Amino acid sequence: MKRVRCLVLNAALGPLDYRVPDGMDVEPGSVVECPLGPRTVTGIVWEAERLPGTDVPAEKLRPLRDALPVPPLGAPLRRLIEWTADYYVASMAGVARMALSSGGALKGPATMTEYRLTGGMPERLTPQRLAAMEALEGEQANIRELAGIAGVSEGVLRGLVNHGVLEPVEVDCDRPYDPARPDFAKVDLSPQQAEASAVFSAAVRAGKFAPFLLDGVTGSGKTETYFEPVADALKMGRQVLVLLPEIALTENFLSRFEDRFGTAPVLWHSSLKSTERRRAWRAVANGSAQVVVGARSALFLPFARLGLIVVDEAHEVSFKQEDGVRYNARDVAVMRANFEKVPVILASATPALESLQMAESGIYRKIDLPSRFGGATLPSIETIDLTEEKPGAGQWLATRLVEGIEERLARGEQSLLFLNRRGYAPLTLCRNCGFRFQCPNCSAWLVEHRFTRRLACHHCGHETAQPETCPDCGEPDCLVACGPGVERIADEVAERLPQARVFVATSDTLNSPVKAAEFIAAVETGQIDVIVGTQLVTKGFHFPDLTLVGVVDADLGLEGGDLRAGERTYQQVAQVAGRAGRGSKPGEVLIQTRHPEATVIAALAAGDRDAFYDAETEARRHAGAPPFGRWAAIIISSEDDGEAREAANRIGGFRPHVDNCVILGPAPAPMALLRGRYRYRFLVNARRSVQLQDVIRHWLGQVDHPAGVRVAVDIDPYSFV
């Protein structure tokens, strides 16, 4: 009799042993259906020696129900799942679920019905039908998607099916993607770029683990440079994974990829339709998806023949997942490359201090691109001291900045104003009684959105209409907006420069690939003079006529004073500054601040990156912060405040006493209420010599909680709320 140990996708259960029925063929990595009481759960066959479990006697074992028709997860991915669970103090089931992220894909080959125009005419041609037929020219999709495209009800389309205007087509769900062509449109690299890409290409051909930090200034052509090793991997029949921090950036990337390789890459992100998901997942697993471009979750896809991983904008905080398994995709990417024995390229103009430190200690190889491509120069940077050059009452822009925009208008050039705050104003209060609009579910003010005339919480999505009177004292016309958001800055520009065409670029306005593409086209064709945007516009975009960047409030990110505030400010301002002067016209950057003397601001103004990193390195060393020491946060939450506090205190009672490890808390978290849950927090700071994860696992393992309490461990946290 053959028995196997399975990792089942249920975090509450340990590994379970099963009998393999006669005629079923399984090996480590096989995805199987396991009986569990009256139910069935999905499981993965695992090496028993790597997954401690209880040895159930053979006669008590239940037989596996089924082996699913997908290739077994490879050993490198299994090692990655183990490592991620271990390092981030997460359940292996939780991590494994990210690898089996398409339920449909596990069921095997399938077909689906789609519809397309036949060329026929309905007996009665209503305007609605005519419009639908025009919109559906060349389209093929299911009825629901077609209804979306045509902007009509599904009923209208079913009518067209009955009239023979639309016909059903059976489609293979797993139809292959168009092949990418490594030599489709090769570009001539600059000598600097060629040297860098030759190093990467050699590593791809060597097929060994090799971590690189591609440290290139904004506009140096990092993308062109890593496209060459991508081409080499393709020629070797290997797959490539490119991680991007934000879906909003993919539009730009996709068109560049298509220009270079003749076809679009395979996309992977959370808002894929389930049919696209299953198609991508199966193509990744059978090796036919050549290049996958995705958000962090793509990291756990079951690649059959991975040859290279690229993490673009590797410093980005959005690579850190903040719920479920709290992992940092940048670091997990390096581990995956390690297990797969392939090179990994972390590309950035403003690398994280941790990455630079890894390069310094010789673990990563650092490859520099110190100048912009095509002779473009880096922009000149100046600060505007807001304590001296005060904007007028109710204004946020200094005269010098407005004059700068005016000059650009006169020359037909473009300007970008950066403020990392969506909406019109971050706080609304009553002038009469002092009432402030607060979110009922979060410790946060409601943000006014004037376009939609609503007050919204940016943490939980709670929204209300903006009332006419104060809800507390009932006074009319007494509500005032405090502080600026991007919408308010746009208003100010429109008021002071009425001739300017202003566009607000945030996740509210660029919330779909179509809108992002429209925005890019509008800027490229000169239909926009001034972009007012959040961090969404700080990276990736390349607008040759954009010559002025204004940072509205450089102090904003420093206010909270968390561990990474300085670094984040440096990165954001340097990235947005990098949007200026990317073409033949030189760029200028004006940074508004009340603290021009602060290390990070002074370093930005002087263009002296090393000065900033040196100071930051010393500060971190002194504080025992990463990369010199380790941090972890433990958040205890419940919908009931008393229950959360009690659980936190109980955990506090078991606090371990370990040398070189300081545990602070429990204390109410800075966001003491978030999405309806009350939160208490421990912060752990340890020397690198401490086995931090073991300490935490052992500590938390001693304490039980009521069902309503959640305990989340965040290793190497980025968010300190």
Ligand code: ADP
């Ligand atoms: P980065 O990502 O380093 O900021 P990009 O990769 O966006 O820079 O490159 C900046 C611009 O220069 C892009 O428009 C890109 O197409 C162009 N470019 C870079 N290298 C080359 C090259 N070798 N040949 C042609 N165009 C290039």
Ligand code: ZN
């Ligand atoms: Zn809220």
